[in-house]
Amino acid sequence: MARSTIRLLFGIVALTLLLPAPVRGQLASGSIIGTVRDSTGAVMQAVSVSAKSLDTGAVRTATTDNAGTYQILSVAAGDYEVQAAASGFQTSIRSRVAVTVGAAVSVNFALELGGIQQDVSVSAEAPQVNTTDASLGGLVGEREVRELPLNGRDAEVDVQAAARARVREVVDDESIDEKDVAGRPIA
16 A cells, blocks of 8 residues: 555656646736825725636736735737725726736826715727837737748648759840849750
């Protein structure tokens, strides 16, 4: 019985070591980060910030810390509606916040004093610029994927096709001299 337990443990350890670890560049997600301030510019603590996916309807929530910052990490790439809400302040909503793969999108809020039922919605914003790090990321569309060269193309067939190409050269405005790509005359 002890021998079978050792074999089982060895198998689990070996399987764990052989499984590939996720690589940061292979993640299909990004982050939403930012700061929440009041109308005077002072940072606000304990503000509830939520991000709702416009594609799936999934909602992720975070709360601002003592510095007024929040982070919603590992959100799937896509468009989001981000809102900040605090008691005694108007709820502020940002629509169509585009999160791309590997990007940290900064969405800052300035909350105004107001009643509980008042909402401020901003729907047209400039494109987000990554100011948190120097990494690049982006989405590849269907058209770009279709236009990629074929991976299974046979180089030998391509070389043979190029060798059969003909070059026509007009000599003395009368005769036509046909040659292959290597410059040999074609009979």
